[in-house]
Ligand SMILES: CNc1nc2c(CCc3ccc(C(F)(F)F)cc3)c3[nH]c(N)nc(=O)c3cc2[nH]1
């Protein structure tokens with residue numbers, strides 16, 4: 001059995017949702033799962049104990065950032081990323097391709113790999129499938145993402161086709177670089193832009209390598225949500241039923257539910273922690289901009305139905321005061337709440353699948369939250 005594998009407990013009768021368990025060398029995680037993002041080896045402002053307390057069993061980190069700083073050799077000397085950051089749960093690392101495009105400057109893609117300037121010190125850097133695999137093995141992550149190119153949105157059919165074909169060639173190089181054991185943690189990434197024929201081509205080429213899991217990349221890159229859902233409608237069924245499916249970079253509460261209904265098992269998004277730090281809280285009745293004047297004399301919790309440390313002990317008024325005063329505790333309390341909120345949401349989604357009432361749960365969520 002692969003190092004990482006999905007155990008499907010139930011398939012929903014009316015949607016493509018699955019209830020499952022993702023088995024990894026660092027624990028078993030209930031799916032569908034939302035994974036907090038820990039870009040530089042930390043989920044910003046949170047200790048590992050707090051990440052565990054909000055219910056997360058798997059976090060994300062990044063080849064691009066750790067390669068540039070502190071360097072993957074240093075992390076390897078420290079005993080790997082789990083030891084370095086004192087996290088004994090599961091870690092999925094992205095391959096660096098996406099970050100080069102969204103963060104790096106002056107980048108040049110070649111068949112060999114990608115040249116770019118570090119966003120930290122402007123130095124010339126180079127990432128390739130081989131280097132990305134070396135870095136991820138040094139980090140010791142439980143799920144290794146293939147080195148891919150996330151095609152920009154919008155882009156031409158020709159660009160998307162050339163790009164996905166290179167991504168397939170890069171995936172083969174990733175697989176060849178990894179030892180047989182480490183290949184059991186390698187997830188391929190399906191590309192193809194917003195073009196059905198190209199998504200079909202990419203899915204066929206990527207799944208041919210018979211990997212332990214597959215991600216759908218190239219989405220949540222600025223396209224309208226209904227286009228993303230349409231791409232999922234025809235791409236997810238092309239992936240093997242028994243393997244975990246990871247939708248990269250998604251997402252907001254509504255997109256999580258829509259993704260689950262289309263058969264996605266794993267999600268990540270920087271949004272909840274990022275908006276937390278700028279004073280916006282997620283609640284079941286919609287977003288609350290805690291830093292706004294409206295919360296100045298609101299002595300109740302962010303969300304009365306939330307069981308997190310923040311909602312049990314602090315008022316919106318106090319948190320607003322901290323944010324206005326630029327007190328670090330404000331950032332921490334907001335992050336704890338937003339991450340706990342998404343863990344509660346995913347728990348409720350899993351319960352709804354278990355009890356065959358996911359479509360009804362979606363309706364209630366959408367009306368409470370005020371989605372269109
Ligand atoms: C926000 N939208 C989006 N994010 C996307 C991501 C990044 C996901 C990620 C992983 C790790 C971290 C870390 F900070 F925790 F490390 C942060 C973000 C993609 N990543 C790859 N490889 N291919 C894609 O095609 C792709 C498409 C993506 N759309």
Ligand SMILES: [Zn+2]
Nearest residue numbers: 306308311337
């Ligand atoms: Zn809360």
